[in-house]
C-alpha cells in the first residue's frame with residue numbers, strides 16, 4: 001500500500017497490484033535466459049501506464065511527470081524492472097516537443113496505444129562515450145533520403161522497438177564549429193531498416209537489460225523522418241534528458257524502498273545467538289541510514305518533479321535527484337546483502353539480481369562524475385574541467 005506522504009496513491013496501488021502478477025520467479029527465469037519481459041511490458045501497455053505522458057489529443061493520458069514517476073517507483077519497489085520499458089514513456093518527448101504536426105499525428109496515437117514501440121535511443125558510440133559531440137555516425141543527404149553510416153553502442157531495447165530515435169552528424173565538423181552543432185535527430189523505422197543496412201547485435205551484461213550494439217551500413221531513411229531542424233539535434237536531445245534523469249531517479253527510490261523493506265523484514269526474523277539480528281545496532285544502523293538517505297533522495301526527486309511539472313527546466317535538480325537516488329539505492333542494496341549474510345547471494349532471494357540491476361544507475365544514463373562536473377560548472381561557477 002502507498003503511504004500517506006506519497007502522491008498518486010491510487011495509481012501506486014494499482015501498479016502494485018499489476019506487479020504482484022510478476023513475482024521473483026518470473027524475473028529470475030528471464031534473468032537466467034537474458035530474455036525480455038514481454039508479458040510484463042504488455043500488461044503495462046494495456047493498462048495505459050506507458051502512455052501516461054502523451055497528451056490526450058494523441059490518445060495518451062496527458063498526466064504530469066509526477067504520475068509517471070509514481071508508476072516507475074512502484075514497479076521497482078515491487079521487485080520488478082522498469083528498465084525494460086521506461087524509455088517508451090519518455091523517448092516520445094523529443095517527437096512531441098520538436099516533431100512536425102504531421103509526424104505527431106502519424107506516430108503518437110500508435111505509440112500511445114502500444115501498436116508502435118519507440119523505446120530505442122541511439123546516442124552513445126564506442127569511441128565518443130560521454131563526449132556526444134564527438135560522435136561519428138553520419139547521415140548524408142542524398143535526394144529524398146538520408147544515408148546513414150556508423151555504429152552505436154548500448155542501444156537498449158533495439159530488438160524490441162519499432163522506431164529508434166537516432167542522433168547522427170549531418171554537417172561535417174569543420175574548424176571553429178561547435179562540436180555539438182551539426183547533429184540531427186532522425187526517426188528510424190526498425191522493421192524497414194533491418195533488411196536494408198541495419199544490424200543489431202545483443203550485448204550480454206551483468207544484468208538483464210536487452211542492450212545492443214547497432215551498425216549502420218548505407219541505411220537509407222526518408223528525409224521526412226528528420227525531427228525539427230537539421231543540425232539542432234543535440235539541443236533536442238538535451239531537452240529530454242531532465243525527464244529521463246528524474247524518472248530514473250524515481251526508479252532508484254523504488255529500488256531503495258524494496259531493499260530497505262527486505263532488509264528490515266529479514267533483520268526482524270533472522271535469529272542468531274538467540275536473538276533477532278535486527279536487535280544489534282551493527283545491523284539496524286546501516287538499514288536506518290539507508291532509509292534516511294532514501295528519504296533525502298526522495299525529497300530531491302520530488303523537488304525536481306515539482307519544478308519540471310511547473311514548466312521549468314531543472315537541470316541541477318534533475319541531476320542531483322538522479323545522483324542522490326542512485327547512491328541511495330546502491331547503499332540500500334549493499335546493506336540488504338550484508339543484512340542477509342550468505343543468503344543475500346542466493347538467487348532465490350532476488351537481492352543479488354536487484355543489486356546488479358540498480359548498480360547500472362551509477363553509470364547510465366549519465367555517470368556520477370559527469371553530474372558532479374555539471375554541478376561544479378553550472379551551479380558553483382567553477383571552471384569547466386573537460
Ligand SMILES: Cc1cc2nc3c(=O)[nH]c(=O)nc-3n(C[C@H](O)[C@H](O)[C@H](O)COP(=O)(O)OP(=O)(O)OC[C@H]3O[C@@H](n4cnc5c(N)ncnc54)[C@H](O)[C@@H]3O)c2cc1C
Pocket residue numbers: 120121122123124128129130131153154155156157205209211360363364365366367368369370373385386
Ligand atoms: C546497460 C546500459 C544501457 C544503456 N542504454 C543506452 C541507450 O539506450 N542509449 C544510449 O545512447 N546509451 C545508453 N547507454 C550508455 C550510457 O549512457 C553510457 O554508458 C554512459 O553515459 C557513460 O558513457 P561511457 O560508457 O561511454 O563512459 P565514458 O564516457 O567512456 O566514461 C568512462 C568513465 O570515465 C568517467 N569520465 C569520462 N569523462 C570524464 C570527465 N571529463 N571527468 C570525470 N570523469 C569522466 C565517466 O564518469 C565514467 O565513469 C547505456 C549503458 C549501459 C551500460
